[in-house]
Amino acid sequence: MKVQITIAAISAIMIASVVVAQRAPAAVAIGKPAPNFSAPAASGKTISLNDYKGKWVVMEWNNKDCPIVVRHYNSGSMQATQKWATEKGVVWLSVCSSAPGKQGHVDADGANEMLKAKGATVSQYLLDPQGEIGRMYGARTTPHMFVINPAGETVYMGAIDDSPNASAANTSKARNYVREALTLGMAGKPIEVATSQPYGCGVKY
Amino acid sequence: MIPVIALLMIQTASTPHCKVELIAENTAIAPGESARIGVRVTMDDGWHIYWKNPGDSGIPTKINWNLPKGWKVSDMKWPTPQAIEADGFTSFGYEKSVLFMTRIVAPKDAKIGSNIPISADMEFLICKESCxxxxxxxxxxxxxxxxxxxxxxxxxxxxxxxxxYLPRSTANWNLSAENIHNIIILSGQHPDYVQLGEVKFFGEDPGAFDNSLHLPAVSRSAGIFTLNIPVSPYASKPPTRIKGVLTGFGTHSYEINVPITN
Known part of the structure; x- marks a missing residue:
């Protein structure tokens, strides 16, 4: 009986692996090289991740009309994190993977207008209307955050903080995982929370 | 007797694409007794709100109850969610209508004939294509x-x-869970023989398990099953328990809470 169970379990694991592989093609994993991409930015430049080797990089999935994104921008907490990070030399890449006609989709002008209105200090705002970078990273919510170290490895992926709320009530008390990962990472310390379940609106592919 | 519901008021509400009501099971409550009250949400077609673990996207629906001193309110009962799939991702939530119910207990010295103010503050994210x-x-x-x-x-x-239809107990299912290379092998036996449908697992802890629901179930005989549930790539540490809801065993859903061995 024990043997039968083991065989059943092993065959089931193989099936499960196939299912997982089909579902999560995202190449992003903690400690592994973050996949390179090349994409147009709202600045008019073409941006590649490889351009930033040697620097800390934050990626923030954005949909300006998602209520959870709105909460983080209306409270000023996202801009404060951007300012804090970019002043330390961190490269902040916001990415919009909303397809044309879907919530949060912007062209370059729309993105620049929004960034100005919100007082956002992102390094570049990447336009990904086909969702290529989004799918490459398995981005599933807005916001969905990734932190990449100077060696080009992903060291954090997940939620912006530990406060999956619809309203701003608890934002100030939240534990900001991106700040924490950057602070610990830059100090050469292990990153305590390297992953967390991202929360927010589904990315509008 | 004044029916409770006749006194319903909505003070402030922003409830796009849905109707939200505070409802009670009975017209009154007796001193020292309990009664069920709840928040009922009726959604427009195609719109959904979220379970306590919203899955791949979303925000947990939150309801805070306010009752006068001496009145008690128990934990909210979450109805079994459904899987909402889009773009290869799976969220857990509710469509059409859902009743979030809870039980309140009146103090023994509650005065017959009095009207007790109760209120519920609710926050949620509602999505179709947009949120x-x-x-x-x-x-x-x-x-x-x-x-x-x-x-x-x-x-x-x-x-x-x-x-x-709330999730039922699995106390007599002989459940066990083992972690083999980040796949949780959950085994057990339904006490009555049931033909397995598409078995789905809704994990309760956000980020602990893969939210994909298409799990291979191996039914061997007489309700014995094995399920393979991948640990989420977003799990911050290997899970030590597997908690959540199983569906696909006949008409009812079941609650599990099992320690994981390595």
Missing amino acids: LPGNAKLSTFLKVGDAALIKPTKWAEEFESTAL
């Missing part, structure tokens, strides 16, 4: 009445049917 924020402050008065005179409201049946 919108929702919030509501709902309030009503509950009448304290003589037990013999209490009658069911028009909602009583809905409380009954919601309770009937």
Whole structure:
């Protein structure tokens, strides 16, 4: 009986692996090289991740009309994190993977207008209307955050903080995982929370 | 007798694409007794709100109850969610309508004939293709009445049917869970033989398990099954327990909470 169970379990694991592989093609994993991409930015430049080797990089999935994104921008907490990070030399890449006609989709002008209105200090705002970078990273919510170290490895992926709320009530008390990962990472310390379940609106592919 | 529901008021609400109501099972509550109250959400076609673990996207629906001193409110019962799939991702939530119910207990010295203010603050995210924020402050008065005179409201049946389909116990299922290379092998036996449908696992802890629901179930005989549930790539550490809801065993859903061995 024990043997039968083991065989059943092993065959089931193989099936499960196939299912997982089909579902999560995202190449992003903690400690592994973050996949390179090349994409147009709202600045008019073409941006590649490889351009930033040697620097800390934050990626923030954005949909300006998602209520959870709105909460983080209306409270000023996202801009404060951007300012804090970019002043330390961190490269902040916001990415919009909303397809044309879907919530949060912007062209370059729309993105620049929004960034100005919100007082956002992102390094570049990447336009990904086909969702290529989004799918490459398995981005599933807005916001969905990734932190990449100077060696080009992903060291954090997940939620912006530990406060999956619809309203701003608890934002100030939240534990900001991106700040924490950057602070610990830059100090050469292990990153305590390297992953967390991202929360927010589904990315509008 | 004044029906409780006649006194329903909505103070402030922003509830796009849905209707939110504070409802009670009975017309009154007797001193020292308990009664079910709840928040009922009726959504427009295609719109959904989220379970306590919203899955790949979303925000957990939150309801905070406010009752006068001396009144008690128990934990909210979350009805079994459904899988909402889009773009290869899976969220856990509710479509059409859902009743979030809870049980309140009146103090023994509650005065018969008095009207007790109760309120519920609700926050949620409601999505179809786009997502919108929702919030509501709902309030009503509950009448304290003589037990013999209490009658069911028009909602009583809905409380009954919601309770009937809440996740059930798996205490006698002989469940065990083992972590083999980040896949949790969950084994057990349904005490009555049931033909397995598409078995789905809704993990309760956000980020602990893969939210994909298409799990291979191996049914060997007489209700014995093995399920393979991948640990989420977003798990911050290997899970030590597997908690959540199973569906696909006949008409009911089941709650599991099993320690994981390595």
